[in-house]
Amino acid sequence: MELLAAGFVYLAAAVIAVPLANRLGLGSVLGYLIAGVIIGPLLGVVGQEATEVQHFAEFGVVMMLFLVGLELQPSQLWAMRYQLAGLGGLQVVLSTVAIGGVAWCFGLAWQGALALGMILALSSTAIVLQTLHEKGLMTTHGGQSAFSVLLTQDIAVIPMLALMPLLAVTGASQGHEGSQAAHGDTEASTHGQLAHLFSTLPDWLQVVVILAVIGGIILAGRLLMRPLLRFIAQSGLREIFTAAALLLVIGIALLMSLVGLSPALGTFLAGVVLSDSEYRHELESDVEPFKGLLLGLFFITVGATIDVGLLMSEATAVVSIALGLLLLKGSILFALASLFGLRGANRWLFALGLAQAGEFAFVLFAFATSSGVLDDEITRIMTLAVALTMLMTPLLFILFEKVLAPRAQQSSTGESPKIDQRESIVVAGMGRFGQIVARLLTSRGHEVTILDHDPETIEHLARIGFRVYYGDATRPDLLESAGLPSASLLIAALDDRDKQTRLVEQVANRWPHVTVLARAHDRHHVYELEKAGAHHVERETFESALHLGGEALTVLGEHPFAARKATNRFRQHDLQSLDELRAAWAEEGVSGRYIDAMRAQHGMLAQVMQSDRKDDALSRSERGWTPPPDGDATQ
């Protein structure tokens, strides 16, 4: 199929199916899968190329891990080390043994059974993480444990890839024609080819290169990336920043593939390294849409590549394998969850969420077939079963959400510390106004997230110790990753008048629970911002100008306290007129009527301000501290 036509079909399927699935409460993943089933097996619009598209779309997983890394600070990762090694390691080993054992009982050679066990022990990072994020379960104890297991599995892919050919050497005695046929097969994926190139190096050199690459990523992330991103940010071209973000992810993925490591693992590492940089939120927002689309595409291809013919002829076998796999993995996960102190809803989330087999199975099946560990027929049935378990996962999540979680609510005790602790105050714009507000807030011990688009300001503030992130604060996606959804307060202090109004409008519409305190440029901007939904508006120059005016009165010879009183009175009158002119402005803007009203207010102001002249014996406008008339203090 032609590229444009294919694109049209995929996008159309997604655009129709995903919102529908979401509306029905099935989640976007199931929506994509259904879309795939419809355009693939059901309508037959897409066919062979779906597998190729799938390889391309697998890159979504790589991006997703980059994003996960960005949200994880190194210290948090270190705090998870026992979960990674214990929970994750045990899950991989136990599942491999159990699944392999069952396969062996069904008459598979031990090499094939072991390979099958390893492949099916892995779960679907794409589906699970996407669903956890979507449902906001990432921060629960169960979600966090699931994440650490997925991370371990990702690491485990490396030894599995290394082990597969070894199993083949001994398993080759079975004499499958597949092993010869697969030699030049492009199915073995680019990953395999590049790894092959690397594997011609001597062993010790391989180790050195791997260590050098990992060290290089960490060092470059620490020392090189920040100045580089800063340089790019200074150009002010947003698309170039996006390009740089993609370049970074693709570059690392390529590098990792070259040395035979998982690209997802590499970008995850890069993400962690960059997680405490000021460009974190901007990188996140830039990569996010690509990740979303690619993952969606990936899910569609999973649906589209289901072999209906085979499914029909082998229905009983495929379905029972899929169900058996879910049950077996689910039981092991449930037992491990109990062992590691997960209780109630969290235990169910963990067990049901990870019970499926994952997208790595597709890659590994291809690899295993090409190296002759597994024969073609088994792989075809197994691939189908894997796809089926993935299809069922969203349903399991729904089961969890609708049935198990509400019931377990009472028994689950306090949630463990969250992976991503977000601050509840966001300051947008760290110019001369926002800076003062942020400094006052932090001086009182409040944590603030600061957004600014000037690399120099960011650099400067970061040196002082502020947590500042680069980005255009009017972008909803950046606001989202900066934590607006969970924030309680936004200080809107952008220099650009129109951008400021747009920012307030967006936040007020999307996150009505956030209190918006906004800085206005002038009187009319106050009205605009109020209309946009700000809760409190302050003119940026108003208070400081009043202050200077009071100073001027003192210099002109007025008593400082009298000057203070005069500025207070001026403020009071001005705020009053601000209220009184609001209606006139809202009706017709700066019209003749508005200007008339303004002129009247100005006249009144002069009266009010000058009424405390000494000759004006007992003016009502001058309250307090006034001696009684003619010294009469009641005789």
Next chain:
Amino acid sequence: MKVLVYLAHPRPDRSEVNATLFRQASNAGHVTSVDLYATYPSMDIDIDAEQRRLVEHDVIVFQHPFYWYSCPALLKEWIDLVLEYGFAYGPQGQALKGKQVMHVISCGAARHAYTQEGYKGVTVPELLRPFKATWQLCQVEWLPPLVLFDAGRAEADGRLDEHCQDYRALLDLLHHTPLDAAQLSRHALFNDYLSDTPFDTSHETSSAASLASSPSFHSPRGRN
């Protein structure tokens, strides 16, 4: 003796008495004069600076209108903040020990109103008891207050000039010679002490000198 005069008046521009009196104090040369409302228009008192000022002086004069039988708000704020525990009172609070304090106030009503029989039914010294107690706790000697009664008519009656001269003489006196608080305490008001001394009738001469030589006054040096 180093004399410190605090003026506490929120509207010196509307004041006939206190502004004039304060001008006397400011012109006295040997007196440190501080306009509290001008120094702290937003009421944020610099406690350290004020305490330093107190330590550097021997006699503190508070000049203020007798607002509601008390002082204007800022002076009360000043008292609340500056007379800290550990500085002005408490086991370590000896900073003000042995200093002297005096209130110079202006009242709207005539003197006879501030008597047992008068319509207020209470005297000015009685009303000043909280201040006296405050300063006693700080081990500061209390001198009887100098009061201008019927202040609203003082200028019209020609009493303001007279009072100004008394005030100026008082400041000179405080500067040149330590006063005997015990002896002064026999007088309810400093006004009475002045009328008992020849100083009261001899404004033309150097009042300080005349007062120092008056029989009712004893300098510590003289007693030794």
